[in-house]
Amino acid sequence: MKALPKTPSISSLWGLREDRRAAVFETSLTLDDGEYRHWEELRHRQPPAGLSVEEWWLALKLKRSYGALAFPTLTASNGRPLTVFRHARIDAGMARMDRLLGGQLALPETVRNEATRDQYLASSLMEEAIHSSLFEGAASTREVAKDMLRSARPPINRDERMILNNYRAMERIRELRQEPLSLELLLELHRILTDGTLDKPECAGRFQRPGEARIRVIDDRTNRVLHEPPPAEQLPERLDRLIAFANADDIHDGQFVHPVLRSILLHFQLAYDHPFYDGNGRTARALFYWSMLRRGYWLAEFLSISRLLYVDRGPYLRAYLYTESDEQDATYFVLQQIGVLESAVDELFEYVRRKSEAQRQVRQLLSHRGDLNHRQLALLDHALRKPDAEYTHESHASSHRISIVTARSDLLRLVEFGWLRQLRRGKRFVYMPTRNLEARLRPR
Structure with missing residues (x-):
């Protein structure tokens, strides 16, 4: 770039x-x-x-x-405010987010129902945690990373630690959704995201200070500087203004700021200010999720914007460069992020459709049994597609956000039915699908 x-x-x-x-x-x-x-x-x-x-x-x-909106609270190093043009694609995209991310009617019962929605949430949190880390250079595979999160095994290297940190940060954001933004909250998120992953561990959970060499954005291939962040001396005031913008009412200083637009601009501005030694991109995306959830877009926690950015990072990086080179016109970045959000929503609905259909088929196959819960049905559906899969008390509990006791009961019941095998490995039990599971599931 x-x-x-x-x-x-x-x-x-x-x-x-x-x-x-x-x-x-x-x-x-x-x-x-x-x-x-x-x-x-x-x-x-x-x-x-x-x-x-x-x-x-x-x-x-x-x-x-x-038709430009100016945001004097969010400025470049030279004091020029961010501006956003009221573009038709932005208005249409935000209206679509209003319809789909904050409501209930468009979703299948499996996501609207709190008894079954956690299996979708757990998978989505894992996807965002994994791809946000991969986007920032973590070396792992989706399968290995997901196995680590599901089985609750300790990370074996810094890359896996980064993924686990992202997962914990996403869970913490869910807990903080009602809290106003503060310097303490921002530092807490950064500390969670970077714990055990920095070359300078003492930089976790603190901003860069005056006198420290600012961390610039460099093109790895050409070694050219792509972004020179504001001086560290400006950070206290800039972050105060960022926090004020994050917590402001929808109508502020006579100007309406759509909640989705506000969340996107927070994402941009924190990355632009680049206040941390490392982890700025991850913290900026975490701030976006916090803002969306706080403004009532509850379905946003099921989305993975980082997966789409990881697949094609070029437009994301160009949007930053276009904004900074064109007098802080953030319309480029907003348009790019609206497109990512729309794609993420489409992927979510397709994923929910596939999962709902798969569970319908399993339920139809098992219609003669009335003693299976939705978690057991979900595991059997996964086992049919992954006959070499392994399950533990911890992985089942993590996938469905239940206690270890409940997870153990679920798995042992499936062993009783002859659909899972229980193996002992060291001090822990592992469960695997029995051979010819589909045939065993069919009524005789």
């Missing part, structure tokens, strides 16, 4: 001849800005007839300024 030059400023409009300036003003009224292109993309395209590419860019900038 290369650093970008600053875009031509709208102030250069006043350096044009009067007739050219008039042409730019007239064009700005009719331009289609649906793609919201950055100067880096636009300058290689053919401008509308009668305009140079620079005049085309100025017309777009003028159009964007007509």
Whole structure:
């Protein structure tokens, strides 16, 4: 990812001849800005007839300024406030989040029902924890990481520790959803996320201090500086303003800030300020989840935005660069994050649909039995798809957020039915599907 030059400023409009300036003003009224292109993309395209590419860019900038929201609490190092253009795709995306992430009607009964929803929540928390760590460079596989979390085994290296930390942070965010943001809460999240993973352990849970070399964002391939964060001397005031923005009412200083937009801007600004020695990206994404849950979007805890960022990190990184190089226009970042949220919601609903159908099939297969609970049905569904799977009291308890006693009872009951085998390994019991499980499950 290369650093970008600053875009031509709208102030250069006043350096044009009067007739050219008039042409730019007239064009700005009719331009289609649906793609919201950055100067880096636009300058290689053919401008509308009668305009140079620079005049085309100025017309777009003028159009964007007509509907821009400014956030003086969130600023660049030079004091320029973040701005966001009221783009149709942003409005439509936020309206969709209102419908789907805060309500109940669109969801299957298995997620609306508190008795069965925890199995989906546990899997989602694991996915976000794993991929947030992989995105930041942890070396592991999804299967190994998930096995560690499900079995509650201790991490064997720093990469697994990072994943476990992310999982614990996501669980802590659920507990803190009603709490206002504070410096103490922010430091607690960072301490959880970085415990045992830093080259400088003493930096866990504290901001960088004046006199310390600021941690810059570097392109690993070219060694070029992509982002120079604000001086550490500015951090106390900047973080105070960030916290005030996080806790403000939806209508503040006469301006309505949509809760989803507020959450996205918190994500951006904390990463921009880069207040920590390491773990800034993970903490910024954790702050996003805290903000969404606090504003009532309860279904957000089932989403994994980091999985999508890990699959394709380019647009995410470009959105930061586009914003900083274009006079703190955060519309690029908001559009990118809205797209990620919509994809994450689509994935969630497809996942719930598949799981609901799979459980329906298992229930249909086991319709002659009335003595199985939803956890046992879920385990049998998994065992049918993974005949070499292993289960422990700890993994079953973690997957369904139940006690070890309840997990043991569930598993032993399935052993009694002849559907699981119980093996002893050292001091612990392991359970595996019996051979020809599907045939054994069918009525005789």
